Amino acid sequence: MADARTSYRGARPVDRGLGPGDDRHMTTTPIDTAIAATAERQLGRFTRAQVRACGPDGSSLITSRLRTGRWVRLTSRVLCLPDAHRNWMGDLWTAHLHVGHDSVVSHRSAARLHGLPGVAPSTPCLTVPSGSNRRYGAGRLFQRGDLAPGQLVRIGGLTVTSVARTIVDLAPGSTKRVLETWLDQATAERLVTPDELLAVMRLCGCRGKASLGILEELVSCYLPRFGPCAADLERSFRHVIRLAGLPPECPSTAAPVTMDLRSSVTARGCSRA
Secondary structure, three states: OOOOOOOOOOOOOOOOOOOOOOOOOOOOOHHHHHHHHHHHHOOOEEEHHHHHOOOOOHHHHHHHHHHHOOOEEOOOOEEEOOOOOOOHHHHHHHHHHHHOOOOEEOHHHHHHHOOOOOOOOOOOEEEEOOOOOOOOOOOEEEEOOOOOHHHEEEEOOEEEEOHHHHHHHHHHHOOHHHHHHHHHHHHHOOOOOHHHHHHHHHHOOOOOOHHHHHHHHHHHHOOOOOOOOOOHHHHHHHHHHHHOOOOOOOOOOOOOOOOOHHHHHHHHHHHHO
8 A cells, every 4th residue: 555645647636625824825806995984994904894794705704814914813703904003092992893883982091192191001992882791801891871972073984082072981980180170171272162061971970979079169160150151262361361271260360441432532632722
């Protein structure tokens, strides 16, 4: 009996499939084209569900592309292209796609996207609808059901809580100095107004809570005693007063000045004579 290891002249090698990275004979399908367009909008990432939605051959194509290295597995639900960026923003996109398209970037992740000072890159923070049983080990999930449309914005294709909502969400675990820094910058750059913060606190039912007492105290320093500022100039004036270290009790309006125009005209006529 011939040895199984013996090679015969003219024998053809067994085709065991393409090795990782060997895609010389791999054709580009319409699904590849569609997924490439989707990945371009999502920082090089896409979900298995998005692949399956492109055609009936999606499931078999996933297996083939992962085997050849044309696609890379990030989580059980999220894949990416080999040249996708691996950074904090990419991790945020991975978390959002894994948790679900109705998830909202919030808390510290939202604060970093808004450019609030002193917020370093950290694990992705997302808010999901109340009652959700979703899990994501590489991030933090918060369940809230009171996110109004006016408290959401779009940044880089992601749905993010507004600056006002982000500050209100982070207020319970933040110091007075940190909150004051955020408020000074956010109001100076017109990212938020004290009126918007009070409106969010009122909609969330947060006013009067001990955990938000510091924020409510700081916001009140931006407002005159009789209520919200009437104009942008008045808000700017209050901000300058705070930066100068003057007490917030300074009057926001000066006493009106009256003039007797007739006496002024008479005085001018006498001087000319």
